Amino acid sequence: MRVRILAPATRGPTLQSGESPATIPGVAQIEVQKLTKTFKVSEREGGFSAALGSVFRRRYKQVHAVEQIDAVIEKGEIVGFLGPNGAGKTTTLKMLTGLLHPTSGAATVLGHTPWRRDPDYLRQISMVMGQRSQLHWDLPAMDSFILHLAVYRVDKARGRATLDELIGLLDLAGVIKKQVRTLSLGERMKCELAVSLLHNPAVLFLDEPTLGVDITMQARIRQFIAEYNRRYGATIILTSHYMADVTALCKRVIVIDRGHILFDGPLAGLSTRVAPFKVINIDLSRDVDGYDFARAGDVVAQESRKVTLRVAKERAAEATTRLLADLPVLDLTIEDPPIEDVIAQVFARGTGPD
Amino acid sequence: MRTVLAVMPAFMRVSLATMFQYRAEIVLWAVWGVVYPAVALAMWGAAVAGTGGTDIKGFAPSDFAAYFLLTMVIGHLGTAWDVYEMGYMVRSGRMSTRLLRPLLPIWSSVADNVAYKLLTLTILIPVWMIVVWVTRPTFNIGWAQLVYGLPAVLLASVLSYLWGYILALVAFWTTKTEGVGEVWFGMSLFFGGRLAPLTIMPPILQWIAAFLPAKWIVWFPAAALMGRLSIPEMTWGLLMQAFWLVGGLVVFRFTWRAAVKRYTAVGI
Numbered sequence: 001m002r003v004r005i006l007a008p009a010t011r012g013p014t015l016q017s018g019e020s021p022a023t024i025p026g027v028a029q030i031e032v033q034k035l036t037k038t039f040k041v042s043e044r045e046g047g048f049s050a051a052l053g054s055v056f057r058r059r060y061k062q063v064h065a066v067e068q069i070d071a072v073i074e075k076g077e078i079v080g081f082l083g084p085n086g087a088g089k090t091t092t093l094k095m096l097t098g099l100l101h102p103t104s105g106a107a108t109v110l111g112h113t114p115w116r117r118d119p120d121y122l123r124q125i126s127m128v129m130g131q132r133s134q135l136h137w138d139l140p141a142m143d144s145f146i147l148h149l150a151v152y153r154v155d156k157a158r159g160r161a162t163l164d165e166l167i168g169l170l171d172l173a174g175v176i177k178k179q180v181r182t183l184s185l186g187e188r189m190k191c192e193l194a195v196s197l198l199h200n201p202a203v204l205f206l207d208e209p210t211l212g213v214d215i216t217m218q219a220r221i222r223q224f225i226a227e228y229n230r231r232y233g234a235t236i237i238l239t240s241h242y243m244a245d246v247t248a249l250c251k252r253v254i255v256i257d258r259g260h261i262l263f264d265g266p267l268a269g270l271s272t273r274v275a276p277f278k279v280i281n282i283d284l285s286r287d288v289d290g291y292d293f294a295r296a297g298d299v300v301a302q303e304s305r306k307v308t309l310r311v312a313k314e315r316a317a318e319a320t321t322r323l324l325a326d327l328p329v330l331d332l333t334i335e336d337p338p339i340e341d342v343i344a345q346v347f348a349r350g351t352g353p354d
Numbered sequence: 355m356r357t358v359l360a361v362m363p364a365f366m367r368v369s370l371a372t373m374f375q376y377r378a379e380i381v382l383w384a385v386w387g388v389v390y391p392a393v394a395l396a397m398w399g400a401a402v403a404g405t406g407g408t409d410i411k412g413f414a415p416s417d418f419a420a421y422f423l424l425t426m427v428i429g430h431l432g433t434a435w436d437v438y439e440m441g442y443m444v445r446s447g448r449m450s451t452r453l454l455r456p457l458l459p460i461w462s463s464v465a466d467n468v469a470y471k472l473l474t475l476t477i478l479i480p481v482w483m484i485v486v487w488v489t490r491p492t493f494n495i496g497w498a499q500l501v502y503g504l505p506a507v508l509l510a511s512v513l514s515y516l517w518g519y520i521l522a523l524v525a526f527w528t529t530k531t532e533g534v535g536e537v538w539f540g541m542s543l544f545f546g547g548r549l550a551p552l553t554i555m556p557p558i559l560q561w562i563a564a565f566l567p568a569k570w571i572v573w574f575p576a577a578a579l580m581g582r583l584s585i586p587e588m589t590w591g592l593l594m595q596a597f598w599l600v601g602g603l604v605v606f607r608f609t610w611r612a613a614v615k616r617y618t619a620v621g622i
Contacts, residue, residue: 094450097454098453098454098618099450099453099454099618100618100619101615101618101619115618117453117614119357119456119457120456121456122454122455122456123456126454127454129450129451132447132448132450132451133451134451134454136368136372138371138372138375138376139368139371139372139375143367143368143371144368146364146367147364147365147367147368150360150361150363150364150365151361151364151455151456151457152456153357153360153361
């Protein structure tokens with residue numbers, strides 16, 4: 001009989017061994033203090049009479065999109081912003097890029113207050129919004145690239161070099177001469193990334209950069225983001241609905257739900273906080289018909305001689321003892337739940353009733 | 355300002371390239387600018403004939419021809435469509451990508467505008483020549499009219515653009531500005547002198563027009579280039595244009611700040 005306790009099941013960042021992580025400890029690039037955003041939205045029932053009524057009297061509701069969040073992000077970090085729809089991720093990103101004025105609180109990015117919208121600040125950042133294009137639809141992407149270099153006043157030789165590098169890294173040579181509106185979503189996303197990096201931003205905000213893109217292309221984009229971070233030491237904040245984006249890129253995650261930060265720390269620590277349970281796998285030497293596994297924990301899977309249980313963390317030891325005493329155990333492992341399940345649980349929280 | 359000057363050629367190249375993609379539409383818009391002054395011209399020509407006399411308040415058919423030809427040119431140079439477009443920009447969130455740039459969004463719109471005007475001149479100049487050949491306008495001008503009139507035309511197009519853009523900023527509050535655009539166009543018809551030379555309009559309209567920028571955007575440069583204004587009148591006109599320009603810049607500055615504040619407060 002073997003009993004093993006396994007290390008947390010994370011799939012660390014895809015950085016190859018030998019590459020130094022780009023994070024520079026102690027150099028805070030983004031500091032957020034008690035950042036709060038409250039929207040006033042009008043609401044009404046559906047239907048014509050309600051529509052007519054709203055002409056004369058509007059009802060407003062306060063929506064607390066982001067409430068008193070604090071965070072410090074250091075130069076070169078890749079931080080994943082996680083949370084269900086409507087958690088406040090995009091709102092936070094918009095405040096940090098100067099597209100939204102907060103209701104209260106403070107933020108400093110690269111020494112600037114984002115919503116003052118100082119051109120010196122805007123020149124040093126970039127934001128990629130998966131659902132919004134920065135490219136001119138009717139023209140080949142190359143035209144948008146050249147315009148971008150001019151708008152950000154990038155030195156000609158340097159701009160050309162960056163452009164060539166990005167075209168190589170993202171494999172864009174065959175794409176940039178085609179009209180943007182004829183590109184596939186994946187090709188367009190690569191162009192969006194390229195255009196947003198042409199001025200070599202020190203801080204990059206990525207809002208759902210792989211949304212709707214097929215799996216191969218997602219992997220390609222991830223690889224590129226990691227590579228960019230490694231080469232230039234850029235700080236990257238990323239929101240995504242794809243767990244693989246987060247597990248592949250982010251060592252640190254910030255989980256936000258209904259405007260509050262639920263968790264801020266290493267990806268591996270997320271399961272301890274958000275999903276405080278263990279997974280127990282048991283291999284049995286013979287069939288045990290009629291044994292009530294549910295007394296030990298939730299049965300996740302059960303084949304004839306293989307059982308997987310989910311048990312609250314504090315009850316894991318007790319459950320293990322009981323299982324070992326009651327059953328003919330061949331092998332028993334206790335592990336943290338897979339990070340994918342943990343993240344899924346984070347997202348699922350937002351979908352339930354309030 | 356150095357940044358703006360450096361970026362303008364790049365913006366214009368993109369604007370022109372985009373317009374080449376929509377050649378037919380561009381031609382139609384440009385020709386529409388010829389159609390309505392031509393209709394007004396035909397109407398007033400018929401009106402003069404209807405009175406049995408030779409003119410209406412000093413405007414003979416060839417004077418009407420000159421006046422409406424000039425309003426065609428001035429109207430073209432004053433074309434601005436931001437007021438029709440801004441609502442869409444704000445509603446669809448496209449403004450966000452513009453606001454991320456380290457440059458005021460108005461500059462890319464100015465580039466689009468100038469590119470459109472330059473491009474369509476290639477079609478319009480021959481059309482205007484045909485209008486001249488058909489309607490035989492009379493001009494009564496010397497050097498003074500040119501020296502005063504040409505800057506007046508330039509200032510008029512700047513004023514038209516600037517005030518059009520200021521009105522477009524209403525979109526940041528209402529998210530729809532097509533209605534505002536129609537009111538603005540209507541104003542230039544009645545109070546700007548696009549429908550008829552201002553001096554033959556009822557006194558009450560002339561009186562209201564004196565307090566609006568439209569008069570200095572259409573009527574004044576046209577009347578100056580026709581030779582209908584004395585030098586003191588033209589000097590006064592240029593001063594009034596300068597007043598509306600400075601006023602426009604001040605209003606723009608405040609409105610733009612408020613608009614961005616509003617946009618970033620609501621988060622569209």
